[in-house]
Amino acid sequence: MIYLDNSATTAPSEEVLSSFVKVNKRFYANAASLHLAGKEAETLLERSREQIRSIVGAPEGEVIFTSGGTEANNLALLGFARKFKSRGNHIITTSIEHPSIMNAAKQLEKEGFDVDYLSVNETGMISLDELTEKLREDTIIVSIMHVNNEIGTIQPIQECAKIIKQHSRAVFHCDTVQSIGILPISIADAGLDAITVSAHKIHGLKGSGALIMRKGLLPESINYGGGQEFGIRSGTVSVPAAAALALAMRLITEEDTAEKYSNWRQRLVNYIKDTKDVIILAEKNSAPHILSIAFFRIKGEVAVNHFQKNGITVSTSSACSSKSGQAGHVIEAIGLTEPYKQGVIRISFGENNELSDVVKFEEVFSSFVDILQRGKSNEME
């Protein structure tokens, strides 16, 4: 099987799996315990934290380990809202965020916060002018994702950070789940306050992620218990998961994959571009590893099935919104025209892919288009 759905999840790497097993065997003690075994586990936990901090350019920063990207995003939005509600009541995010930001924002609206959702153009880009206009004195959080998980649009987070710092005192959170390891990210250089990462999108393990912040910034807690993770995230910390996340982040950033993916993506774009009844979403300004295309009056599911039959795994726009049968909020937000809305599929590359996978995709794509054309000419007759 050729796996081209790496934005949904990735295969854990051998190194990560073997480290996870070894750490589970050797450092199973509770990192909060006073005894030697606990102390060793704590040392490994702190070393993991240190490694993660330095990878994302926040050598003095804060790392809170979570159960994944969703929890880290929830913690950022709900936690900072609680922390800074005395400062203001206004939150800005975008209309194409992951549901873990979107629905957390909706919840905050119910709790009385005022939330603005920035609109995007047909390629999924926000407008810096709109961001500037929407910023207010009482804006406490701005959360903008780096790379969109459905169509791959890259937002200009560095420029956003400048504008936010200039016009408000808001905390700038950035969901970097899809970009970490593929695009360079430095909390210090980009002027970010907090980012979310997830292990299973970068060949790590499911059930593990982190919220990483610049020095001195921590959210309020949103769960209650023994006060682990500086009192922010109670629950016995999984030291093996923390080490595995640090290892996955190191491995993914050590290898420069952006250029390779970029070439593959461009090759596919050139191949698909002039095909009748197929359009490419966010052709420009998009992450090198994500390509979304839409078929005219064909359900995405039909295309997915065809590829599946021919040994290639791709997905409809996003695993998180693909089962509802409705067009997702991202597809709605970019204003895709009606006949294409249901027909979006996403191809996303990962470490295990090779050029031959891309070539094979092209073949299967052509065969699918042939079938469609034949079907349509039959209709005509």
Add this chain to the structure above:
Amino acid sequence: MKWNELLIRYGELSLKGRNRNYFVRKLKRNIETALSDLHSFEIKSERDRMFLYADGKDDMEEAIKRLPFVFGIQSFSPVAKCPATIEDILQTALDVVGSGETEGKTFKVEIRRTDKSFPFVTNELQQKIGSHVLRNFPELSVQMKNPDILLFVDIRLEGAFLTSKVYPGAGGMPVGSNGKSLLMLSGGIDSPVAGYLLMKRGVAIDAIHFESPPFTSELAKQKVIDLAEKLSSFGASVKLHVIPFTELQQLIVGKIPDGELMTTTRRIMMQIADRVRVETDALGIISGESLGQVASQTLDSLTAINAVTSTPVLRPLISFDKLEIIDLATKIGTYDISIRPYEDCCTIFTPAKPKTKPKLERVKHYESFVDFEPLLEEVIKKRKIYNLPRQEKDEFADFL
């Protein structure tokens, strides 16, 4: 900002008359030790200052991070070098001033024109550079006396050298320039600070620690190793001697009455320390005692304890308040290690009411019935020695 060299100034050292060369050589060696793991660097010493050249930008930044902890340095400044042409000097002046905070700061230009063939005279240069900087940083204002930013431009034959930032050094004297002493290191807050203060005055240290397994844990020992390692970051390696104290402590508890227990324990420790001192060629014993802090630190107690030796016992904290000691411990980074919660050997067999005014004659009387000598010799032979900073393999790196 890429700096080409660091200018290092030594304050007190340049006053030391004929011994100055010795002090400067020591300082140079200590700086070399502190930076030994960097890729490549070179130090040139002159009469009243040194220049440090490092190749990479990272090495230079690392040197800037470490130098503030090396004793004997009064201050240091990063220097940018450029060709001695007016265009290059103007551009570099902007880079140098822009490398720091400028908002609301005052500023002044000073020129030294060693290369008299340079086409502009000092006043002209001052004006040219000053106005160029002000045009580009309108938030600056000029102030002749005590400006926040003093941009110093030194025009030599080999180029122009610009500097504006002055980092304060740790002061004091190069470690090792005043001999060696043995520090009694308990794992508490005070003793590492006492060690630090003597290091500041140029004293190299070995440290001695008493452990009582199984009553004290590996973690308590680890804490002391970490403290000794922290001390070694101030420019000199530290040897830590760990004495297995359990048997001696049990002997003391069995034979000496409660009231005198603590005093005798300290007297025995002091005797062991004194013998280790001789073996390590140290001259004095350093202790973190502060007058009146606990029962063993009253003047009566100190007298009874000190009576076992004529070696100078250096007590730099004797007149410090606890809060002053904590402040200093926090500043030098030993506080967080010291407050780790593990028992040390002093807190295990503590009598309910130790005497604050022990009588030396009574203590000697009780001790005369016990033969400590064989055990004393044995524990000194059985001591474990740790060389710090540690250079062991990092076992965690395999998992990350």
